[in-house]
Amino acid sequence: MHLLLSNDDGYHAPGLAALAEAMRSLGEITVVAPDRNRSGASNSLTLDSPLRMTLQDNGFYSVDGTPTDCVHLAITGLVEEEPDIVVSGINAGANLGDDVLYSGTVAAAMEGRFLGLPAIAVSCVAFQPQFFDTAARVARWLVDKLQRDPLPADTILNVNVPDVPWEDLAGFQATRLGHRHKSEPVIRMEDPRGRPIYWVGPAGAEQDAGQGTDFHAVRNHAVSITPIQVDLTRYDALEKVSGWLEQ
Amino acid sequence: MHLLLSNDDGYHAPGLAALAEAMRSLGEITVVAPDRNRSGASNSLTLDSPLRMTLQDNGFYSVDGTPTDCVHLAITGLVEEEPDIVVSGINAGANLGDDVLYSGTVAAAMEGRFLGLPAIAVSCVAFQPQFFDTAARVARWLVDKLQRDPLPADTILNVNVPDVPWEDLAGFQATRLGHRHKSEPVIRMEDPRGRPIYWVGPAGAEQDAGQGTDFHAVRNHAVSITPIQVDLTRYDALEKVSGWLEQ
Amino acid sequence: MHLLLSNDDGYHAPGLAALAEAMRSLGEITVVAPDRNRSGASNSLTLDSPLRMTLQDNGFYSVDGTPTDCVHLAITGLVEEEPDIVVSGINAGANLGDDVLYSGTVAAAMEGRFLGLPAIAVSCVAFQPQFFDTAARVARWLVDKLQRDPLPADTILNVNVPDVPWEDLAGFQATRLGHRHKSEPVIRMEDPRGRPIYWVGPAGAEQDAGQGTDFHAVRNHAVSITPIQVDLTRYDALEKVSGWLEQ
Amino acid sequence: MHLLLSNDDGYHAPGLAALAEAMRSLGEITVVAPDRNRSGASNSLTLDSPLRMTLQDNGFYSVDGTPTDCVHLAITGLVEEEPDIVVSGINAGANLGDDVLYSGTVAAAMEGRFLGLPAIAVSCVAFQPQFFDTAARVARWLVDKLQRDPLPADTILNVNVPDVPWEDLAGFQATRLGHRHKSEPVIRMEDPRGRPIYWVGPAGAEQDAGQGTDFHAVRNHAVSITPIQVDLTRYDALEKVSGWLEQ
Numbered sequence: 001m002h003l004l005l006s007n008d009d010g011y012h013a014p015g016l017a018a019l020a021e022a023m024r025s026l027g028e029i030t031v032v033a034p035d036r037n038r039s040g041a042s043n044s045l046t047l048d049s050p051l052r053m054t055l056q057d058n059g060f061y062s063v064d065g066t067p068t069d070c071v072h073l074a075i076t077g078l079v080e081e082e083p084d085i086v087v088s089g090i091n092a093g094a095n096l097g098d099d100v101l102y103s104g105t106v107a108a109a110m111e112g113r114f115l116g117l118p119a120i121a122v123s124c125v126a127f128q129p130q131f132f133d134t135a136a137r138v139a140r141w142l143v144d145k146l147q148r149d150p151l152p153a154d155t156i157l158n159v160n161v162p163d164v165p166w167e168d169l170a171g172f173q174a175t176r177l178g179h180r181h182k183s184e185p186v187i188r189m190e191d192p193r194g195r196p197i198y199w200v201g202p203a204g205a206e207q208d209a210g211q212g213t214d215f216h217a218v219r220n221h222a223v224s225i226t227p228i229q230v231d232l233t234r235y236d237a238l239e240k241v242s243g244w245l246e247q
Numbered sequence: 248m249h250l251l252l253s254n255d256d257g258y259h260a261p262g263l264a265a266l267a268e269a270m271r272s273l274g275e276i277t278v279v280a281p282d283r284n285r286s287g288a289s290n291s292l293t294l295d296s297p298l299r300m301t302l303q304d305n306g307f308y309s310v311d312g313t314p315t316d317c318v319h320l321a322i323t324g325l326v327e328e329e330p331d332i333v334v335s336g337i338n339a340g341a342n343l344g345d346d347v348l349y350s351g352t353v354a355a356a357m358e359g360r361f362l363g364l365p366a367i368a369v370s371c372v373a374f375q376p377q378f379f380d381t382a383a384r385v386a387r388w389l390v391d392k393l394q395r396d397p398l399p400a401d402t403i404l405n406v407n408v409p410d411v412p413w414e415d416l417a418g419f420q421a422t423r424l425g426h427r428h429k430s431e432p433v434i435r436m437e438d439p440r441g442r443p444i445y446w447v448g449p450a451g452a453e454q455d456a457g458q459g460t461d462f463h464a465v466r467n468h469a470v471s472i473t474p475i476q477v478d479l480t481r482y483d484a485l486e487k488v489s490g491w492l493e494q
Numbered sequence: 495m496h497l498l499l500s501n502d503d504g505y506h507a508p509g510l511a512a513l514a515e516a517m518r519s520l521g522e523i524t525v526v527a528p529d530r531n532r533s534g535a536s537n538s539l540t541l542d543s544p545l546r547m548t549l550q551d552n553g554f555y556s557v558d559g560t561p562t563d564c565v566h567l568a569i570t571g572l573v574e575e576e577p578d579i580v581v582s583g584i585n586a587g588a589n590l591g592d593d594v595l596y597s598g599t600v601a602a603a604m605e606g607r608f609l610g611l612p613a614i615a616v617s618c619v620a621f622q623p624q625f626f627d628t629a630a631r632v633a634r635w636l637v638d639k640l641q642r643d644p645l646p647a648d649t650i651l652n653v654n655v656p657d658v659p660w661e662d663l664a665g666f667q668a669t670r671l672g673h674r675h676k677s678e679p680v681i682r683m684e685d686p687r688g689r690p691i692y693w694v695g696p697a698g699a700e701q702d703a704g705q706g707t708d709f710h711a712v713r714n715h716a717v718s719i720t721p722i723q724v725d726l727t728r729y730d731a732l733e734k735v736s737g738w739l740e741q
Numbered sequence: 742m743h744l745l746l747s748n749d750d751g752y753h754a755p756g757l758a759a760l761a762e763a764m765r766s767l768g769e770i771t772v773v774a775p776d777r778n779r780s781g782a783s784n785s786l787t788l789d790s791p792l793r794m795t796l797q798d799n800g801f802y803s804v805d806g807t808p809t810d811c812v813h814l815a816i817t818g819l820v821e822e823e824p825d826i827v828v829s830g831i832n833a834g835a836n837l838g839d840d841v842l843y844s845g846t847v848a849a850a851m852e853g854r855f856l857g858l859p860a861i862a863v864s865c866v867a868f869q870p871q872f873f874d875t876a877a878r879v880a881r882w883l884v885d886k887l888q889r890d891p892l893p894a895d896t897i898l899n900v901n902v903p904d905v906p907w908e909d910l911a912g913f914q915a916t917r918l919g920h921r922h923k924s925e926p927v928i929r930m931e932d933p934r935g936r937p938i939y940w941v942g943p944a945g946a947e948q949d950a951g952q953g954t955d956f957h958a959v960r961n962h963a964v965s966i967t968p969i970q971v972d973l974t975r976y977d978a979l980e981k982v983s984g985w986l987e988q
Contacts, residue, residue, distance in 0.1 A: 012798075036776060036805075042290035042315075043348045049543050050436065050444035050932075064777075068289075068349075073445055077433040100479055101290045101357065102315075110348065114429045151491060155484055174489035176480040182361045186324040189297065191791075192681045192693045197297035198320055199686045225492065227484035232347055233423040237402055237474035242421035244398060245472065283529060283558075296790050297685075311530075434933045438544075439940045446933045536809075537783035537842045544930065544938035562783075562843075567939055571927040594973055595784045595851065596809075604842065608923045645985060649978055668983035670974040676855045680818040683791065691791035692814055721982050723975035726841055727917040731896055731968035736915035738892060739966065 001027030001147065004083035004112065006070045007091065008104025010036045011062040015090035015124065015132050020060070022136035023087060026143055030079050031060035032070040034104075039093075041066040041104035043111070053078065067108035075112065086112025087143065089122035090135045094160050096125075096214045097178040099203065100228065109156050113230050117146055118155035125218045126163035134169065135161035138223055156228040160214055162221045170221040177226055178213030180204040248274030248394065251330035251359065253317045254338065255285045255351025258309040262337035262371065262379050267307070269383035270334060273390055277326050278307035279317040281351075286340075288313040288351035290358070300325065314355035322359065333359025334390065336369035337382045341407050343372075343461045344425040346450065347475065356403050360477050364393055365402035372465045373410035381416065382408035385470055403475040407461055409468045417468040424473055425460030427451040495521030495641065498577035498606065500564045501585065502598025504530045505556040509584035509618065509626050514554070516630035517581060520637055524573050525554035526564040528598075533587075535560040535598035537605070547572065561602035569606065580606025581637065583616030584629045588654050590619075590708045591672040593697065594722065603650050607724050611640055612649035615722075619712045620657035628663065629655035632717055650722040654708055656715045664715040671720055672707030674698040742768030742888065745824035745853065747811045748832065749845025751777045752803040756831035756865065756873050761801070763877035764828060767884055771820050772801035773811040775845075780834075782807040782845035784852070794819065808849035816853065827853025828884065830863035831876045835901050837866075837955045838919040840944065841969065850897050854971050858887055859896035862969075866959045867904035875910065876902035879964055897969040901955055903962045911962040918967055919954030921945040 003023050007016045011033035023029050034041075035054070046065045051073060054062045063070045071086055088108035095103045105121045112119035120142055124135045138161050158177075162169065181204035191197050209215035217224035250270050254263045258280035270276050281288075282301070293312045298320060301309050310317045318333055335355035342350045352368045359366035367389055371382045385408050398404075405424075409416065428451035438444050456462035464471035497517050501510045505527040517523050528535075529548070540559045545567060548556045557564045565580055582602035589597045599615045606613035614636055618629045632655050652671075656663065675698035685691050703709035711718035744764050748757045752774035764770050775782075776795070787806045792814065795803050804811045812827055829849035836844045846862045853860035861883055865876045879902045899918075903910065922945035932938050950956035958965035 037295070040292040040294040042288075042292070042354070044289040044291040044313075045287040045349050045447055047287040047447060047934075048284070048546070048932075050438070050446050052442070052444055052542070066291075069447065072430065072447055073433050076430050076448055077435075078445065098477070101477060102292050104291075107289070145491075149491065149494060151487065152484075155481070155488075157488070172492045174485055174492055176482065176485060177478055179478070183319065183323050186320050187686045188324075189683070191297070191789075192695065193788075195299070197299055198325065199297050200292055200294060200316065200319055201323055201686065225488060227481040227488050228479045229481035229484075230345070230348060231424055231426070232475045232479075234402070234474040234476035235423065237399075237476075238421055238423060240398065241402075241404070241472060241474050244392075244396065245419045245421055247396060294687075295685075295793070299789070436930070438542075439928045439942065440541075448933065531789070534786040534788040535783075536785040536848070538785040538807075538845075539781040539783070539843050539941055541781040541941055542778070544932070544940050546936070546938055560785075563941065566924065566941055567927050570924050570942055571929075572939065592971070595971060596786050598785075601783070639985075643985065643988060645981065646978070649975070649982075651982070666986045668979055668986055670976065670979060671972055673972070677813065677817050680814050682818075685791070689793070691793055692819065693791050694786055694788055694810065694813055695817055719982060719986065721975040721978035722973045723978075724839070724842060725918055725920070726969045726973075728896070728968040728970035729917065731893070731970075732915055732917060734892065735896075735898070735966060735968050738886075738890065739913045739915055741890060 002081055002083045003027055003029045004074050004086045005029055005031045006033050006067055006088050006108040008038045008041055008067040009092055010034050011056055011060045015092050018132035018136040019090050019139060022140040032063060032074045033060060034067060034070060035062040035064045038066050038104050040102050042102050043068050043107040045069060067104040068111050071108050071111035083115060085115060085117035086119040087139055090132055091123035092129055093127050094125040095123040095158060096160055098180045100158055100177060106158055110230055113154055113156060116153055118151050118157055120157045120159060122159045124161055124163050129163045131163050131165060134164060134166045137166055158226040158228050160218050160224040162218050164221060168221060169223060172223045172225060173217040175214040175217045175224045175226050176212055178206060178215040179208040181207045249328055249330045250274055250276045251321050251333045252276055252278045253280050253314055253335050253355040255288055255314040256339055257281050257283045258303055258307045262339050265379035265383040266337050266386060269387040279310060279321045280307060281314060281317060282309040282311045285313050285351050287349050289349050290315050290354040292316060314351040315358045318355050318358035330362060332362060332364035333366040334386055337379055338370035339376055340374050341372040342370040342405060343407055345427045347405055347424060353405055357477055360401055360403060363400055365398050365404055367404045367406060369406045371408050371410050376410045378410050378412060381411060381413045384413055405473040405475050407465050407471040409465050411468060415468060416470060419470045419472060420464040422461040422464045422471045422473050423459055425453060425462040426455040428454045496575055496577045497521055497523045498568050498580045499523055499525045500527050500561055500582050500602040502532045502535055502561040503586055504528050505550055505554045509586050512626035512630040513584050513633055516634040526557060526568045527554060528561060528564060529556040529558045532560050532598050534596050536596050537562050537601040539563060561598040562605050565602050565605035577609060579609060579611035580613040581633055584626055585617035586623055587621050588619040589617040589652060590654055592674045594652055594671060600652055604724055607648055607650060610647055612645050612651055614651045614653060616653045618655055618657050623657045625657050625659060628658060628660045631660055652720040652722050654712050654718040656712050658715060662715060663717060666717045666719060667711040669708040669711045669718045669720050670706055672700060672709040673702040675701045743822055743824045744768055744770045745815050745827045746770055746772045747774050747808055747829050747849040749779045749782055749808040750833055751775050752797055752801045756833050759873035759877040760831050760880055763881040773804060773815045774801060775808060775811060776803040776805045779807050779845050781843050783843050784809050784848040786810060808845040809852050812849050812852035824856060826856060826858035827860040828880055831873055832864035833870055834868050835866040836864040836899060837901055839921045841899055841918060847899055851971055854895055854897060857894055859892050859898055861898045861900060863900045865902050865904050870904045872904050872906060875907045878907055899967040899969050901959050901965040903959050905962060909962060910964055913964045913966060914958040916955040916958045916965045916967050917953055919947060919956040920949040922948045
């Protein structure tokens with residue numbers, strides 16, 4: 001098996017090193033990751049400038065682009081042998097609920113949707129994780145299981161792992177995405193020259209975070225596994241919109 | 248009514264001017280758009296740097312960030328009176344099928360999902376549109392209709408308008424997103440100093456583009472209207488993943 | 495005469511418009527300026543990415559690069575007929591003493607050092623100038639005089655104009671650059687996520703600003719004109735260094 | 742002695758590692774360098790955004806800014822104990838003649854002009870140097886000599902070292918900067934979407950490169966040492982400009 005790894009924290013991030021370490025036992029790995037932190041990059045693609053790829057000392061390739069650029073280049077010709085699966089992460093920080101819209105970690109996995117095995121995005125639920133090895137072991141367990149007991153190839157799994165020792169995990173749960181409230185207000189500051197600047201505020205608090213959601217799973221120390229779709233059509237609204245147009 | 252307008256082609260783009268012109272008759276408009284072309288920005292959010300907002304000569308605000316940043320700032324405090332609706336566009340170029348994952352135009356609309364009326368993303372199906380006024384008239388028609396005959400507030404409409412005179416439009420169709428093949432291969436070049444550079448290749452050809460899809464509608468000169476969801480959970484796979492985990 | 499105009503405040507800056515307006519009466523003008531504010535860009539050149547040039551509504555070309563990029567492209571092939579002179583500005587803010595090391599306005603002029611007439615950098619001594627027309631008239635007077643009464647072609651003139659009505663100017667003075675004290679200390683802040691960020695502090699106070707310096711001239715409402723060199727060799731230290739090496 | 746090291750190739754560049762290795766024997770070293778390649782950055786300063794500093798695994802600090810930003814932050818408060826000297830490099834590539842106007846390596850040294858000892862910029866005359874250790878040994882020799890046999894503190898030395906073994910160096914020469922012809926023409930390409938893009942052409946050929954110049958020294962395998970000034974006033978033209986203004 002040939003595994004393509006990426007992330008959005010950059011090629012030098014400890015979470016990526018932990019992931020690579022765990023994946024090596026499963027097959028050949030190729031790592032193509034951003035040359036710096038690109039958190040919040042979502043599925044953005046660099047269309048107006050060319051990209052450069054550099055082989056780093058640790059054997060990883062870095063690209064001066066987004067997570068999506070990295071996986072895109074890798075599976076459209078940069079890597080000679082097409083990978084079987086994309087695993088993205090391990091992100092330092094959860095990707096729960098609405099977070100997935102903005103996440104570069106999840107986007108890197110989505111870009112692997114044309115490959116032979118489901119893509120996986122793995123995040124650790126802590127800003128400064130202590131237990132990347134737990135999340136790495138979860139990733140290895142999942143890939144191993146996918147090989148022996150396949151899921152449909154176009155599935156994407158968004159995985160959030162509590163930042164605890166492996167033996168403290170309260171199992172695995174298939175979850176739906178919860179939802180957050182609207183973001184906290186914009187934060188106004190002045191720069192040292194007295195001009196106004198604005199920071200995007202923190203993500204909103206949990207709104208829909210009950211039983212069955214990813215929020216609920218990780219709060220209870222379980223690994224949350226959410227199947228994600230790339231078809232954004234809202235099928236259940238099609239008929240209503242159709243009728244609305246005809247009135 | 249208070250309309251918030253944005254786009255991903257930048258505050259100076261003619262498509263945005265056409266949209267603003269059409270919306271003015273419907274209520275108060277506030278325009279907050281990127282200071283330059285940010286096509287392909289998807290839902291990316293600027294988390295590591297502060298943003299600046301500038302009032303431009305044409306009365307629009309520009310922000311040195313992404314389309315998502317623009318709408319985010321506007322609805323979390325920058326604009327005093329909360330808008331009722333976000334209308335994004337008019338994009339120079341279609342946003343069909345998988346395009347919506349990468350589109351800044353669609354992302355700007357998605358960021359308006361917490362407001363009182365459905366958000367709308369409008370794109371013109373041509374790289375150098377001749378008939379922005381057709382798409383602008385479509386946008387006005389839709390907003391006008393939404394006021395008189397509401398849809399659920401959390402609906403997002405992805406609208407693609409053929410680049411033809413209004414009278415040549417073959418009606419409005421509610422559509423699902425089609426799908427494209429995998430992208431064309433990465434394009435390798437050498438920079439003038441002999442070092443390799445790589446360009447993201449063109450979007451893949453239409454794969455699933457039959458009756459009922461957005462591709463099919465615009466090919467037949469109809470306005471395509473696709474309801475979009477922001478909940479990426481793939482509900483129909485939840486049970487399977489759940490069972491898979493239990494084995 | 496063919497005049498090439500540029501600046502570092504961006505193609506849309508009012509100072510550039512005032513300059514272009516004044517220069518039109520002297521010959522053909524071509525304006526190539528950055529697509530956004532690039533103050534502090536010094537002589538930086540974009541070597542790793544390609545540049546794009548756009549013809550804007552006001553007839554100016556914008557380039558997604560530095561002031562130096564703009565002039566460099568223009569005089570190495572982008573503009574068909576080689577210009578005779580580069581005039582850069584009108585900068586909103588003085589470029590006095592050590593400022594010239596960092597100034598994009600001065601750098602744009604320096605990049606015109608291979609042309610047939612001396613290059614000129616014009617700055618207005620106010621952050622929000624009221625009298626750009628005064629500085630524009632100074633620029634026209636200088637170019638006109640250079641045509642009738644030439645200076646050596648490889649001269650670069652750094653011109654600072656007080657922000658007062660033309661009739662309040664206290665003449666023109668040939669000056670040397672003064673010097674500033676070391677910059678004010680770095681400014682530490684925290685971003686909203688609690689992480690440290692650092693801003694470059696304000697330029698240092700005047701240190702060497704007596705009679706004969708540019709600081710002194712503008713303080714006394716005179717136009718300051720400083721001839722600038724591009725040969726950074728410190729000739730008066732050559733012998734000393736030579737002797738030092740031989741010891 | 743406390744040495745502040747920087748460069749423009751980025752904190753991870755092998756030339757910087759070689760320099761740090763050589764300097765460690767002379768005193769305490771602090772390394773603050775750009776987080777990525779910033780060649781061609783000249784003296785550009787980041788005025789509109791805040792900067793972030795990161796302590797890297799190799800003990801160096803990286804800053805998401807220019808070489809000038811790095812030294813500026815370090816000597817205006819980021820580093821607790823003020824350094825005595827700035828040494829910048831070792832650049833992969835020569836900085837000869839007009840190159841110094843654009844060089845980030847030289848600019849980093851210039852930013853150290855307020856410290857107690859002369860600043861030094863060291864470059865290796867090869868794009869992919871084989872003998873960084875030669876240049877490193879030259880740097881150590883110079884700093885050591887400066888301590889025992891001082892030069893005026895406000896001197897800046899631009900040092901170019903042939904890429905040969907130490908024993909093949911043909912001595913040290915105090916040189917003046919030579920000059921290059923105008924740059925090679927802009928290079929036009931088309932991006933994959935058919936739109937024109939432009940690359941800055943290669944530096945011009947040597948024009949003034951005879952005996953006494955830096956070009957001549959390195960061509961003859963000597964280390965070239967050019968004293969540089971930061972006062973850009975062209976004193977020998979002051980009188981002429983003064984007379985010209987009075988006519």
